[in-house]
Amino acid sequence: MNLLLIEDDNLLGQGIHLSLSAQGHNVEWMQDGRSGLAAALQLPSDVIILDLNLPYIDGLDLLRQVRQAGIDSPVLILTARDALEDRLKGLDSGADDYLLKPFSLAELEARVRALYRRSQGRPSERLHYNNIEIDTLAREVFHEGVAISLGRKEYELLLRLVECSGQVQTRRRLAELLYKMDEEVESNALEVHVHNLRKKLGKSLIQTVRGVGYRVAKL
Structure with a gap:
């Protein structure tokens, strides 16, 4: 958050x-x-x-x-x-x-x-998206029942995309979410996090909207 x-x-x-x-x-x-x-x-x-x-x-x-x-x-x-x-x-x-x-x-x-x-309209600490389960209290992610190790920024990025499924999240908005005001950000940092999430959770999970940002499909 x-x-x-x-x-x-x-x-x-x-x-x-x-x-x-x-x-x-x-x-x-x-x-x-x-x-x-x-x-x-x-x-x-x-x-x-x-x-x-x-x-x-x-x-x-x-x-x-x-x-x-x-x-x-x-x-x-x-x-x-x-x-x-x-x-x-x-x-x-x-x-x-x-x-x-x-x-x-x-x-x-x-x-x-x-x-x-x-x-966010959620009654509990657990969020489900297809075969992914996110425990927002323990900050743990499970893929097909198996715990997946994510870095802090990978976790925040995944959580925001899943919470806003179907909505395009602009690159600027995601950068504001992941990095503090005074934190230096490399130009390809967001792409690296997206790549890592695709590698761990499936290539088709995160869709690229060219020239705008990223989204996951609406359930």
């Missing part, structure tokens, strides 16, 4: 960033409302994790601007404000879930996964 974390507490932010990155997610971390809003408007994010008490732009104001801009990424609010009125304001402003501080990183990870599943 591509995750956007907007949190000004350095210690907490580091912990969340390390934990989610260790799960294989791409995490962009912004530490104030101004840079957080810019990132939310510019970056494609599967889930936005948003603190409320931010410098420059308050979290609720940020959230309202994000929703007014038409961005529908699920938003998980993190806050120490435990009054019912504050929680209702957050949900009314467009938040999808609310997590009170202090919280365990395990619960945060579970909330993020649940939000992402719901946004």
Whole structure:
């Protein structure tokens, strides 16, 4: 997943960033409302994790601007404000879930996964596509019942293509999914990942749409 974390507490932010990155997610971390809003408007994010008490732009104001801009990424609010009125304001402003501080990183990870599943219309952690099964919790892939070893970027690429089966994913969109803003990308990196997936899961799985990108056939 591509995750956007907007949190000004350095210690907490580091912990969340390390934990989610260790799960294989791409995490962009912004530490104030101004840079957080810019990132939310510019970056494609599967889930936005948003603190409320931010410098420059308050979290609720940020959230309202994000929703007014038409961005529908699920938003998980993190806050120490435990009054019912504050929680209702957050949900009314467009938040999808609310997590009170202090919280365990395990619960945060579970909330993020649940939000992402719901946004994709999936009720469970397992995704099936023909003879391929993807366990999104364990980040494991099985082909005809046999576990297949995939690199992190191969896994993310496969997951996105299967989730969006029948839809062409542009090369630019896939590059944004697989690589962070400051990460250097070789010109043929995407083609290498596609080649590896075809080698491991079958040549016919991923279709090339010349001049545009890639897709897998709709079930």
